[in-house]
Amino acid sequence: MIVQVVVDVPTGGTDRLFDYKVPDHLQEIIESGMRVIVPFGPRKVQGFVISSTIETDIDKLKDIDEVLDVTPVLTPELLELGDWLTTSALCFKITAYQAMLPAALKAKYKKEVKLTHKECLSQLPFELRKWFEHRDVVLWEEFLGTDDKPLIALIKKAVTDGFLEVIYKVNDKVTKKMIKVVKPISYENLSMQLEELDKRAQKQKQVIEYFLKHPNQISVNALIELANTTRSTLKSLIDKGILSEEDVEVARDPYANRIFKKTVPLQLTTNQEAVIQPIYQSINEGRHQTFLIHGVTGSGKTEVYLQSIAKVLEEGKEAIVLVPEISLTPQMVQRFKERFGSLVAVLHSALSTGEKYDEWRKIHHGRVKVVVGARSAIFAPFKNIGIIIIDEEHEATYKQEENPRYHARDVAIKRANFYKCPLILGSATPSLETYARSKKGVYRLLEMLERVNDVKLPTVEVVDMREELKSGNRSMFSNALFEKLTQRLNRGEQSVLFLNRRGYSTFVMCRDCGYVAQCPHCDISLTYHQTSRSLKCHYCGHQEKMPQKCSSCDSEHIRFFGSGTQKVEEEIAKVLPGARVIRMDVDTTRKKGSHERLLTQFGEGKADILLGTQMIAKGLDFPNITLVGVLAADSMLHLPDFRASERTFQLLTQVSGRAGRHQLPGEVVIQTYTPEHYSIDFVRDHDFISFFEKEMGIRKLQSYPPYYFITVIQVSHPEITKVIEITDKITAFVRRSLSEKSIVLGPVACSIPRIKDRYRYQCMIKYKNEPTLVNILKEVIENYKREINQGNLQVSIDMNPFVLM
Numbered sequence: 093m094i095v096q097v098v099v100d101v102p103t104g105g106t107d108r109l110f111d112y113k114v115p116d117h118l119q120e121i122i123e124s125g126m127r128v129i130v131p132f133g134p135r136k137v138q139g140f141v142i143s144s145t146i147e148t149d150i151d152k153l154k155d156i157d158e159v160l161d162v163t164p165v166l167t168p169e170l171l172e173l174g175d176w177l178t179t180s181a182l183c184f185k186i187t188a189y190q191a192m193l194p195a196a197l198k199a200k201y202k203k204e205v206k207l208t209h210k211e212c213l214s215q216l217p218f219e220l221r222k223w224f225e226h227r228d229v230v231l232w233e234e235f236l237g238t239d240d241k242p243l244i245a246l247i248k249k250a251v252t253d254g255f256l257e258v259i260y261k262v263n264d265k266v267t268k269k270m271i272k273v274v275k276p277i278s279y280e281n282l283s284m285q286l287e288e289l290d291k292r293a294q295k296q297k298q299v300i301e302y303f304l305k306h307p308n309q310i311s312v313n314a315l316i317e318l319a320n321t322t323r324s325t326l327k328s329l330i331d332k333g334i335l336s337e338e339d340v341e342v343a344r345d346p347y348a349n350r351i352f353k354k355t356v357p358l359q360l361t362t363n364q365e366a367v368i369q370p371i372y373q374s375i376n377e378g379r380h381q382t383f384l385i386h387g388v389t390g391s392g393k394t395e396v397y398l399q400s401i402a403k404v405l406e407e408g409k410e411a412i413v414l415v416p417e418i419s420l421t422p423q424m425v426q427r428f429k430e431r432f433g434s435l436v437a438v439l440h441s442a443l444s445t446g447e448k449y450d451e452w453r454k455i456h457h458g459r460v461k462v463v464v465g466a467r468s469a470i471f472a473p474f475k476n477i478g479i480i481i482i483d484e485e486h487e488a489t490y491k492q493e494e495n496p497r498y499h500a501r502d503v504a505i506k507r508a509n510f511y512k513c514p515l516i517l518g519s520a521t522p523s524l525e526t527y528a529r530s531k532k533g534v535y536r537l538l539e540m541l542e543r544v545n546d547v548k549l550p551t552v553e554v555v556d557m558r559e560e561l562k563s564g565n566r567s568m569f570s571n572a573l574f575e576k577l578t579q580r581l582n583r584g585e586q587s588v589l590f591l592n593r594r595g596y597s598t599f600v601m602c603r604d605c606g607y608v609a610q611c612p613h614c615d616i617s618l619t620y621h622q623t624s625r626s627l628k629c630h631y632c633g634h635q636e637k638m639p640q641k642c643s644s645c646d647s648e649h650i651r652f653f654g655s656g657t658q659k660v661e662e663e664i665a666k667v668l669p670g671a672r673v674i675r676m677d678v679d680t681t682r683k684k685g686s687h688e689r690l691l692t693q694f695g696e697g698k699a700d701i702l703l704g705t706q707m708i709a710k711g712l713d714f715p716n717i718t719l720v721g722v723l724a725a726d727s728m729l730h731l732p733d734f735r736a737s738e739r740t741f742q743l744l745t746q747v748s749g750r751a752g753r754h755q756l757p758g759e760v761v762i763q764t765y766t767p768e769h770y771s772i773d774f775v776r777d778h779d780f781i782s783f784f785e786k787e788m789g790i791r792k793l794q795s796y797p798p799y800y801f802i803t804v805i806q807v808s809h810p811e812i813t814k815v816i817e818i819t820d821k822i823t824a825f826v827r828r829s830l831s832e833k834s835i836v837l838g839p840v841a842c843s844i845p846r847i848k849d850r851y852r853y854q855c856m857i858k859y860k861n862e863p864t865l866v867n868i869l870k871e872v873i874e875n876y877k878r879e880i881n882q883g884n885l886q887v888s889i890d891m892n893p894f895v896l897m
């Protein structure tokens with residue numbers, strides 16, 4: 093037997109199938125979709141078996157070295173999907189397949205063969221039984237060490253029968269997660285020890301008082317937060333023999349120790365009922381259809397998702413739910429876990445390699461039926477998908493900005509088509525592309541334009557900050573916002589303050605000469621980080637000390653500017669001294685679990701104001717939030733991206749949607765320097781349709797999506813003359829090769845013209861119908877293959893760019 097293998101050597105020349113011979117002892121085992129080790133030139137590399145044949149026209153074939161799997165990791169459907177990805181996302185085959193698998197399967201990890209259950213021992217064939225007589229786990233290598241090759245075939249059979257399991261030992265440091273916990277050495281002595289402490293040791297007393305109220309061990313980090321204390325205080329108490337500290341292991345399943353209260357399906361509202369019927373119908377008829385649920389914030393979309401999934405599970409099928417990384421909040425996950433319990437796997441980037449692998453394995457083995465996850469969960473290896481749901485379908489995170497540059501929506505359509513099942517796109521602010529398609533009837537539009545239970549959408553007030561300044565208010569809060577915040581504090585209601593960080597980070601500027609600290613390797617300003625008092629480049633990681641003097645004019649008046657969340661927090665402390673604030677941004681949520689902890693605290697009413705960036709814009713559903721304040725609505729409006737207005741409208745609508753979702757009515761204050769801009773103006777009336785029409789007019793005028801498709805070719809090189817020369821040639825070639833109806837722009841410098849000392853130029857193609865485009869682009873890559881492989885030149889092609897930089 094001969095198999096065709098895609099090898100893990102991602103270069104142009106190797107992006108094809110290679111033939112290998114299958115040695116006798118592997119003939120019975122090998123299947124398409126398995127990973128193998130094959131000799132490739134002088135090396136041994138990993139590869140995927142794609143297909144098999146009996147004939148070949150090559151006379152001297154090398155043997156497959158080893159099989160890495162006993163059951164395929166890629167199903168025939170996924171193999172085909174990968175093939176499709178290589179053209180639709182213009183990537184190498186190996187890159188496509190690897191994108192579908194958890195990282196644990198990419199590297200070579202040790203494998204173990206494990207007895208599924210003690211009682212399975214007697215079921216094993218004699219040859220295998222002796223291996224497991226005295227232990228449950230045998231290293232794969234031990235089997236390979238014997239000459240007894242047929243063993244592997246026996247293992248494979250036992251795995252198929254469910255008696256054995258093959259598991260990868262992922263040796264990442266986080267496999268076993270350890271945390272430090274502290275507890276009093278003796279609870280009985282605590283009160284006495286409190287008495288004995290020096291009067292001045294207030295901080296230490298506070299900790300002991302905490303333990304008197306909560307007599308349990310607690311993680312050091314949580315204690316520092318909850319008892320408002322420091323590491324050094326704890327250390328003193330440990331040194332005095334009052335507390336003890338130890339390392340304990342925490343479970344790898346982030347939700348393992350949580351008990352989820354089972355929820356039952358809610359009685360659907362008339363609107364929800366009207367929306368779910370066509371979905372049920374598509375499920376019943378086993379017919380693929382893409383639906384767009386355009387549902388305002390709080391209209392009950394999630395309940396529609398849950399009941400659609402329930403229906404699919406009844407049919408014995410599986411469900412994939414995609415949510416944007418940022419809103420993969422504990423609250424969101426909880427709603428699925430509460431309804432479907434342990435049938436749910438969760439996949440997101442915050443999991444360690446080991447945890448991701450664990451979740452993937454549950455899906456692969458069919459132990460779960462629902463996966464809730466970020467973008468890459470779209471590749472979940474289910475074999476009988478009954479529904480795919482993409483929540484907040486307009487979110488840019490569904491587009492992967494590195495190879496393979498796929499959009500999860502396109503992959504979803506492809507898979508839903510294969511499984512003949514419905515795909516549901518949901519959003520309060522659908523992307524222009526999707527809404528346009530639903531208006532043309534390509535997708536079926538389902539509307540939920542009112543909130544559940546007659547709850548009203550919040551009233552929105554837009555405040556012109558220029559006027560505020562004119563009238564002498566120099567604070568970052570307008571009078572209106574300040575007044576409403578005070579009101580909330582008096583009434584004991586909660587507020588959300590939103591600060592868009594993108595395009596609005598803190599930079600360092602000289603007040604005398606206007607010099608802005610720049611990264612020496614990238615054409616972008618450095619960002620100030622308070623905690624380390626340093627300047628950092630977000631593109632290349634370059635870091636330097638906060639300068640004392642301006643490097644341009646020597647002035648000492650060099651300060652950081654821009655209003656980061658920390659600065660807002662300080663301002664609140666000044667003007668609303670009584671307010672309790674929880675700040676949520678990249679700095680306060682870096683540690684795992686802190687996101688969840690902060691939200692829980694806010695939900696329990698432990699703070700009056702939740703202050704944060706993008707990560708608080710969506711998904712939050714807290715009854716006591718009655719005010720949302722947007723501090724600087726325009727910060728995203730002026731980014732050099734044709735989707736800037738659309739993003740602004742979407743984001744403002746989403747944050748506004750956090751207010752007044754239950755009994756109490758909500759209010760929103762949007763502060764801006766451009767109140768007349770339509771993307772801010774239409775938020776006032778929650779008027780998506782008018783926004784859509786206005787924005788479509790502009791896109792048409794400028795030949796942008798959804799009227800045109802765009803493809804961007806970006807070229808980078810350490811020498812600027814080279815970059816310009818090559819981009820120029822590419823642009824000319826593309827222009828020559830395409831029809832006259834297409835628009836080819838360039839060469840122009842990218843909006844960040846230099847990153848990591850590489851100059852960047854681009855060519856943009858706008859087109860409606862160019863069947864040969866993929867081939868033309870492949871030719872471009874082929875032409876420069878040699879220079880690309882040598883490493884100086886990079887050419888990246890994005891056939892549907894989402895973030896233009």
Ligand SMILES: Nc1ncnc2c1ncn2[C@@H]1O[C@H](COP(=O)(O)OP(=O)(O)OP(=O)(O)O)[C@@H](O)[C@H]1O
Pocket residue numbers: 358359360361364387388389390391392393394395520544710711712713749753
């Ligand atoms: N049929 C129903 N009966 C009673 N309450 C409901 C029903 N459907 C949804 N709700 C409640 O209404 C609130 C809003 O619903 P949900 O969060 O599902 O809306 P959503 O459209 O997903 O919102 P968003 O897009 O803003 O996240 C929730 O508190 C939910 O529990």
Ligand SMILES: [Zn+2]
Pocket residue numbers: 602603604605606607642643644645646647
């Ligand atoms: Zn200066």
Ligand SMILES: [Zn+2]
Pocket residue numbers: 611612613614629630631632633634848
């Ligand atoms: Zn840099």
